Amino acid sequence: MAKSRSVFICTKCGTEHSKWMGQCQGCKEWNTLVEETQTKSKPDPRAWSGDNASSRPLKIDEVEHTTVQRFPIRDEEFSRVLGGGIVPGSVVLLGGEPGIGKSTLLLQMALKFSGTVAYISGEESPSQIKLRAERIGRTESELFLLSETKTEAIFNHLKTMRPHLVVVDSIQTLHVPHVESTPGSVAQIRESAASFIRYAKETGTPVLLIGHINKEGSIAGPKILEHMVDVVLQFEGDPNLLYRILRAHKNRFGSTHEIGLYTMEQAGLQGVANPSDLLLTKQHDGLSGNAVAVLLEGVRPMLLELQALCSTAVYGTPQRSTTGFDTRRLNMLLAVLEKRCGFRLGQKDVFLNITGGLRVDDPALDLAVIAAILSSNADEPISGKVCFAAEVGLTGEVRPVTKVEQRIREAEKLGFERIYVSGHHQIEKSHYDIAIVGLKRIEELVRAQF
Numbered sequence: 001m002a003k004s005r006s007v008f009i010c011t012k013c014g015t016e017h018s019k020w021m022g023q024c025q026g027c028k029e030w031n032t033l034v035e036e037t038q039t040k041s042k043p044d045p046r047a048w049s050g051d052n053a054s055s056r057p058l059k060i061d062e063v064e065h066t067t068v069q070r071f072p073i074r075d076e077e078f079s080r081v082l083g084g085g086i087v088p089g090s091v092v093l094l095g096g097e098p099g100i101g102k103s104t105l106l107l108q109m110a111l112k113f114s115g116t117v118a119y120i121s122g123e124e125s126p127s128q129i130k131l132r133a134e135r136i137g138r139t140e141s142e143l144f145l146l147s148e149t150k151t152e153a154i155f156n157h158l159k160t161m162r163p164h165l166v167v168v169d170s171i172q173t174l175h176v177p178h179v180e181s182t183p184g185s186v187a188q189i190r191e192s193a194a195s196f197i198r199y200a201k202e203t204g205t206p207v208l209l210i211g212h213i214n215k216e217g218s219i220a221g222p223k224i225l226e227h228m229v230d231v232v233l234q235f236e237g238d239p240n241l242l243y244r245i246l247r248a249h250k251n252r253f254g255s256t257h258e259i260g261l262y263t264m265e266q267a268g269l270q271g272v273a274n275p276s277d278l279l280l281t282k283q284h285d286g287l288s289g290n291a292v293a294v295l296l297e298g299v300r301p302m303l304l305e306l307q308a309l310c311s312t313a314v315y316g317t318p319q320r321s322t323t324g325f326d327t328r329r330l331n332m333l334l335a336v337l338e339k340r341c342g343f344r345l346g347q348k349d350v351f352l353n354i355t356g357g358l359r360v361d362d363p364a365l366d367l368a369v370i371a372a373i374l375s376s377n378a379d380e381p382i383s384g385k386v387c388f389a390a391e392v393g394l395t396g397e398v399r400p401v402t403k404v405e406q407r408i409r410e411a412e413k414l415g416f417e418r419i420y421v422s423g424h425h426q427i428e429k430s431h432y433d434i435a436i437v438g439l440k441r442i443e444e445l446v447r448a449q450f
């Protein structure tokens, strides 16, 4: 006879507690326990019967080498982030803030998929989805809509349908009947994700799950959800701005350095093939405080613009404020400038913006940040044909960055005339049509540019 009981589950690690506690006994996090009702069934008496004929241990050299044939995705950005197509039997979790475009992204991809797709939505009705598909401008496709939240019913449909791809919008709306708690609770999310993972592995059908995120920006539900799935993607961007960025936080089948760039248009999301075009405004010639940096997102170099503003501090403590850049890193760079170049920035407010609402943590931005600050401080514009790609160390040394040749090529391709890099790189300057200036210390930048 099944008996229900109340348990307290940690939303971070999933550890169960019989009573409420301030701190999880498993991961030692504070305030992560939530109460849930669980129905406990008897333990399976066959669990250790030893009758496991379906599997046997394999010696490593017995294992056959199989190359996975990925299903192609006709969305270049998405495909690249996944590592080139979608792996059969894989489970992908896509998180993101409400309204950022998760449903649009997956619907769009599903509409272009070659094969039958089951699009399961517990959030929107089929007619709403149809409207969206019309807006995207594609309705002829092997896409089947299923408005259902009970996992049992969903799996019954999937058994007869045998789709090539399954999309679930969203994991928080699913309901597993044998778990007695409300949809969206830790136990429900964990169970329904587990059942979709089993389905994916057993049938070889890839499953894409949409997950809501909580206030802290991580996917709502147990943290272990991210360990269970193969790929965790995050769709981000400022809803008021045009750009959307797709990033992989975890990818069992590819790198996590790739990003996909989209713009949200009237007719759905459009991939951005040439990001630099979008990120450079090209209108700043003659204005001080602007500098262009060459950064690398995954294998793709791109140029982007930084803006700095230094002004005399009005209040006692000068302000340091950044968008898209780490404030601590800015403080560090300011300290280096103060110490090594004798600039008195301690009395100044410093603001730093990365255009386009991008959030970047490539250290190669350092030199451009310093250049933008110096430019604003001296009120001396930097030519729009000059760019920067180097890290700056605490002693003021200009340090090399990864894949510098690729960055130089990109700058050259976009018509830049001069690039500042670290003097520690071994670069054959005659191979390029762009002037390459190698710096070893930031003092040299001041002499060369200001």
Ligand code: TYD
Binding pocket: 096, 097, 098, 099, 100, 101, 102, 103, 104, 105, 132, 135, 136, 264, 265, 266, 267, 268, 269
């Ligand atoms: P949606 O995919 O519903 O977001 P999520 O599933 O992440 O909550 O996208 C919602 C926003 O996208 C909505 O504000 C309208 C906008 N949008 C467009 O600008 N163009 C379009 O073609 C579509 C379909 C949506």
Ligand code: MG
Binding pocket: 102, 103, 104, 123, 169
């Ligand atoms: Mg949605």
